[in-house]
Amino acid sequence: MKKNQKIAIFLMCFSFFIALWSALEFIDQWKLDIIVEGPGVTRTAKLSDYFPELQGEYCDTTIYFLEGDEPGGTVFVLGGTHPNEPAAMLTAVLLVENAVVTQGRMIIIPQANLSGFSHNDPQEGSPRKIHFETPYGIRKFRYGSRATNPIHQWPDPDIYINQFGQSLSGSETRNLNRGYPGTPDGNYTEKVCYGIMSVIRKEECDLSIDLHEASPEYPVINAIVAHERAIDLASFAILDLQMENLNYNLEISPPSFRGLTHREWGDYSDTMAILMETANASQGRIRGRTDEALVLTGKDKMYVKAAELGRLYVPYDENGHPIEERVGRHLSAIKVLIDNMGFLFPDKMVQYHGIPSYQELLEKGYGNYLLKP
Amino acid sequence: MAIITITYRIIILFLTILIIREMFKEENIWNQLTGALVIIPFILRFFMIK
Numbered sequence: 107m108k109k110n111q112k113i114a115i116f117l118m119c120f121s122f123f124i125a126l127w128s129a130l131e132f133i134d135q136w137k138l139d140i141i142v143e144g145p146g147v148t149r150t151a152k153l154s155d156y157f158p159e160l161q162g163e164y165c166d167t168t169i170y171f172l173e174g175d176e177p178g179g180t181v182f183v184l185g186g187t188h189p190n191e192p193a194a195m196l197t198a199v200l201l202v203e204n205a206v207v208t209q210g211r212m213i214i215i216p217q218a219n220l221s222g223f224s225h226n227d228p229q230e231g232s233p234r235k236i237h238f239e240t241p242y243g244i245r246k247f248r249y250g251s252r253a254t255n256p257i258h259q260w261p262d263p264d265i266y267i268n269q270f271g272q273s274l275s276g277s278e279t280r281n282l283n284r285g286y287p288g289t290p291d292g293n294y295t296e297k298v299c300y301g302i303m304s305v306i307r308k309e310e311c312d313l314s315i316d317l318h319e320a321s322p323e324y325p326v327i328n329a330i331v332a333h334e335r336a337i338d339l340a341s342f343a344i345l346d347l348q349m350e351n352l353n354y355n356l357e358i359s360p361p362s363f364r365g366l367t368h369r370e371w372g373d374y375s376d377t378m379a380i381l382m383e384t385a386n387a388s389q390g391r392i393r394g395r396t397d398e399a400l401v402l403t404g405k406d407k408m409y410v411k412a413a414e415l416g417r418l419y420v421p422y423d424e425n426g427h428p429i430e431e432r433v434g435r436h437l438s439a440i441k442v443l444i445d446n447m448g449f450l451f452p453d454k455m456v457q458y459h460g461i462p463s464y465q466e467l468l469e470k471g472y473g474n475y476l477l478k479p
Numbered sequence: 480m481a482i483i484t485i486t487y488r489i490i491i492l493f494l495t496i497l498i499i500r501e502m503f504k505e506e507n508i509w510n511q512l513t514g515a516l517v518i519i520p521f522i523l524r525f526f527m528i529k
Contacts, residue, residue, distance in 0.1 A: 110511065114502040117515035125522040132529050225529070257527045260484065 135234055136164075136224045139247045141199055141216055142477040146172040146206035146460060153215075156308060157301035159290065164258055165298050167220040169305060170202045171213055172458075178210025179454030181444055182311035182377065184302065186217035187282050187367070189250025190227065190389050191319035192236060192401055193432035196247070196472065197440070198317065200433060201461065203477045210456030213309055218302060219282040221258045221294070223250035232388070233398040238473035245476045249401060252389075253280035259294035269296070270364040283316070286370035306375045312454045313339070313447050314377040316367035317436050319386035322409055322418045322427075326383055329355040330439065333372030333379035339446055340380060346442040350464065352435055378447075382439055384432040385420045402429045430472050434464035488525055495521045 143150065151169045154161035167186075185198030198216035205212060217223055226232045226249060237246045256262070259280050266279035269289060278284045280295050288299025306314055313336070320327045332340035337358060344354045359368040359379070371379035387393050387409050388401040394408045404426030413422035420427070441461060448455035462475060495518050502514040523529040 110506050110508075111503055113508055113511055114499075114505070117502060117511055118499060118518075121515045121518050122522070125519050128519070129523060129526070129528045132523070257529070261487075 131234070132225070135226070135248060135250075138220075139217070139223070140245070140479045141168070141170075142203050142479055143170065144203040144205065144460075144477060146204075146212075146458075147202060148173040153298065153301040153305070156304035157290065157297065160297060160301055163294075164224060165219070165221045165254075165294065167215055167217050167298075169213060169215050171211065172201075172205055172207040173211045174207040174209040174457065176209040176457075179312040179444075179447055179451065179456045180211045180213065180309055181440075181447070181456055182306055182309070182314040183212065183214045183440065184218050184314070184316045184367070185215065186223065186250075187219055187316055188252045188318060189217070189219060189222040189248070190230075190232065190252050191317075191386055192247070192249060192388075193319050193384050193386065193429060193436060194317035196429065197433045197436040199247070200437065200472070200475050201440075204460045204462070204475055205458050206460045208457045208459070210454070211309075212456065212458065213305065213311065215302070215305075219250075219254060219295070219298065221254040221298075222252065222280075222282070223248045225251050225255045225257075227251045227253075231396040233396070233401060236398055236401050238476060239471075240473040240476045240478075242478045245473065245479075249398075253277060254282070254295045254298075256280070268365045272364055274365075283318075283367055284365040286365055286367060287374040303371070303374060306371060306377050311375070311377045312451070313443060314367070314371050314375075314379050315440060315443065316371070316379075316381045318381060318383045319389065319432065320383040321390035322385045322387060322420050322422055323390060323392065323412065324383075325419050326355075326357055327385055327419045328353060328435070329357050329383045331357040331359055331368045331381040331383075333359045333368050335372055336378035336380050339378055339443060339450060342446040342450070343439060343442040346446065347439060350438060352438055352464065354439065380443060382436060384435050385422075385427045386432065387426065404428055404432075428468075430467045431464075433472060434462075434467040437461055437467065438464045484527075488527075491521050491525045495525065 154166045186195040262276040266274045285296040285299040288296045368381040387406045
């Protein structure tokens with residue numbers, strides 16, 4: 107055997123070894139996160155129960171029902187639309203594991219775009235997992251990608267033309283928050299949108315909340331975006347939040363910005379549609395080192411510098427924006443929205459307990475509210 | 480599986496075989512190394528892992 111052939115065999119073995127090593131890491135990201143059914147969960151369902159075509163698909167995410175004994179309103183909470191915005195998913199998980207509803211119903215999907223959790227974005231350097239210390243050990247969750255995994259939906263078009271004829275960049279075809287109201291014969295992501303729309307319509311949800319995070323340099327941040335039918339409710343909620351020293355901007359859902367939850371949920375069902383944002387440095391463009399610590403603490407000297415230069419839309423200092431603060435903001439906003447819905451529409455009252463306050467979450471830490479699997 | 484995906488995987492397999500063949504014919508070690516690096520993502524794509 108010639109020398110170059112021996113080298114070729116060695117290099118081929120090297121390539122296969124690297125490919126195998128990488129494959130094991132990528133496949134590990136496919137394993138589902140553990141979400142424990144808390145004392146308030148009365149039943150669960152799958153998205154395919156509302157849109158059977160999703161049965162057997164990776165995206166067939168779990169729906170948790172928290173139902174009270176007395177009739178009242180129905181609140182729908184969606185986390186994990188964008189799996190690289192962890193406070194959204196973690197807020198929904200905390201509700202599933204802690205909230206108890208005594209009147210009305212709460213329907214929660216913690217991982218809306220389940221496919222997006224099965225990978226993360228190339229060239230972003232994102233951590234694959236985030237870990238929390240709990241009284242009984244470590245719990246971990248995946249940190250995913252903004253979009254559906256290309257192994258589930260492929261190829262991207264050069265230009266994504268949404269259901270309303272609007273042109274978006276090709277990769278937005280895998281963005282769950284651009285595909286509403288969805289269509290049963292659409293692409294993979296649009297089918298998930300259709301399934302979620304079916305949940306809202308069939309369960310006659312009165313209030314639907316889509317949880318998000320945004321880069322600190324993005325204008326719509328620490329904000330509540332409301333469909334026009336939810337403006338009164340959102341306005342009351344923002345006043346209540348200001349009394350808790352939690353400042354929010356109120357944004358009205360732009361009628362021409364199609365495919366998003368705050369627009370299409372309201373237009374294609376009777377629900378009051380709300381979208382909420384907190385500040386997440388780990389998805390920002392000017393962040394420094396991207397690791398698990400950045401996701402969990404939000405501490406980043408580049409953002410401190412940017413804040414000093416007046417380039418951000420949120421205050422930013424050396425203390426960052428820890429995950430407890432971001433989840434706490436979402437929880438506080440959800441609570442005041444639910445309370446104000448009962449105030450504005452007494453027949454849609456939802457009563458609950460078990461949800462920690464903003465201060466409690468800051469003091470005790472997120473891990474203290476996670477149950478033992 | 481969509482026909483486009485099957486076609487795509489056949490193309491990847493064909494290119495991977497060509498590159499491996501070229502690695503055995505190539506005398507320059509740097510070109511062999513380049514081939515070795517190129518087939519890593521091809522393998523992952525062929526098996527639809529990434």
